[in-house]
Amino acid sequence: MSNAPVYYALAQAHFNPVAAMSKYVDQIQDRLRREGYPLFEPQQVTHLVVPAPGQAQQAEPQITHTVSWLITRGDRTAGFILAPSAITYHTTHYDTHNEFIPELLRGLAAVHEVATLDHVSRLGLRYLDAVLPRAGESVEQYLVGGLHGIEFNATQRYRLTESVFGTDTGPLVQTGTLVTRVHRMTAPLGFPPDMQPNGLMINPKFEVKEPRAHAVIDTDHFVEGRMPIDMDNLGNQVLSLHATIKSVFEATTTGHARDAWA
Numbered sequence: 001m002s003n004a005p006v007y008y009a010l011a012q013a014h015f016n017p018v019a020a021m022s023k024y025v026d027q028i029q030d031r032l033r034r035e036g037y038p039l040f041e042p043q044q045v046t047h048l049v050v051p052a053p054g055q056a057q058q059a060e061p062q063i064t065h066t067v068s069w070l071i072t073r074g075d076r077t078a079g080f081i082l083a084p085s086a087i088t089y090h091t092t093h094y095d096t097h098n099e100f101i102p103e104l105l106r107g108l109a110a111v112h113e114v115a116t117l118d119h120v121s122r123l124g125l126r127y128l129d130a131v132l133p134r135a136g137e138s139v140e141q142y143l144v145g146g147l148h149g150i151e152f153n154a155t156q157r158y159r160l161t162e163s164v165f166g167t168d169t170g171p172l173v174q175t176g177t178l179v180t181r182v183h184r185m186t187a188p189l190g191f192p193p194d195m196q197p198n199g200l201m202i203n204p205k206f207e208v209k210e211p212r213a214h215a216v217i218d219t220d221h222f223v224e225g226r227m228p229i230d231m232d233n234l235g236n237q238v239l240s241l242h243a244t245i246k247s248v249f250e251a252t253t254t255g256h257a258r259d260a261w262a
Contacts, residue, residue: 001261005130005132005217006094006128007094007129007130007189008092009090009100009126010091011088011103011125012087012089012123013088013104013123014120014122015087015119015120016119016121018085018115019084027114029071031113032080037072038073039071039072039073039074041069042068043068043070043198044067045065046064046065049063066083068083069082069083070198070199072200076200076201078092078093078103078200079091079199079200082107089106089107090197090200091200092197093203102235104238119228119229121224121226121227122222123223123237123241125220126195126218127217127219127245127249128191128192128195129249130206131214131253132214133214134260139213141254142253142254143215143253143254144251144253149184157185158184159182159183160183162180165177165248166178167221169223169237169241170240171233171237171240172223172225172227173225176240176244177222177223177224178219178220178248180217180218180219180252181218181219182252186211186212186213187211187212187214188210188211188212189207189208189214192218217252221241221244223241
C-alpha cells in the first residue's frame with residue numbers, strides 16, 4: 001500500500017534470560033552501530049511490586065528497577081530495544097514486512113553472536129493501524145459491519161471491540177495466539193499504554209494533535225515455545241505470523257478502506 005495506515009509496528013523475540021547482558025551490551029551496540037543504528041540510550045524503568053493477598057506473612061510492597069537499552073537509527077525512524085531476555089525492533093515509519101522482519105533477525109543475530117543464546121521462547125508481531133477518514137467520510141466506511149457497535153442516542157466517548165483467536169502457524173511452533181482490538185474515539189491519535197515508541201519520532205502524516213473521530217486497529221500475533229536459534233526457521237515463523245495478521249486486517253477493513261490506502 002502506498003498510503004499504508006501503519007503508524008507504529010514492532011517485532012519481538014524473547015530468549016533465555018542473560019543476567020550479564022549489561023556486560024555484553026557494548027559489543028552488541030557496536031555491531032548494530034556499524035549496521036545503521038548509531039544512537040544509544042540506556043533507560044531504567046521503576047516498578048512497584050505489590051505482594052499477592054493472602055500470604056502468611058504479608059510483605060511490604062517493593063520497588064524494583066529494570067534496565068533496557070535503546071539502539072536507534074540516526075533519524076529516529078526505527079530501532080531496537082534490548083533487554084536481558086528480549087530484543088524488540090520497532091518503527092514509526094513502516095514500509096513493508098520485507099524490510100521490517102529481517103531487522104528483528106538482524107538484532108537477534110547480533111545478540112546471539114555476542115551472548116550465545118540457547119533458545120527463543122516467544123516471537124511476536126504487533127501493528128497499530130490508524131483509521132483516519134478523509135473529509136466527508138466516516139469511520140464506518142472503513143470498518144466491516146461487525147465492528148460498528150451499538151447505536152445509542154447519546155454522545156459516544158469511546159468504543160472497544162476485542163477478539164482473541166487460536167491460530168495455526170509454523171514451522172517451529174504450530175499454535176499461536178492472535179489478539180485484535182479496534183479502538184474508536186474522538187481524540188488526538190495516540191498509543192496504548194503498553195506500546196510507546198520510546199526514542200522514535202512520529203511520522204508527520206500521523207501527527208494528529210487535535211481531537212478527531214478515528215479508529216485504531218491494534219493487532220498482536222505471537223507464539224510461545226522453545227525454539228532453537230536457527231535464523232531461517234525463526235524468520236519463517238515470523239513470516240507465518242505476518243500472513244495471519246494480513247488476513248485478519250482484510251477481515252477487519254472494507255474494500256473502501258483498502259482503496260483509500262492503496
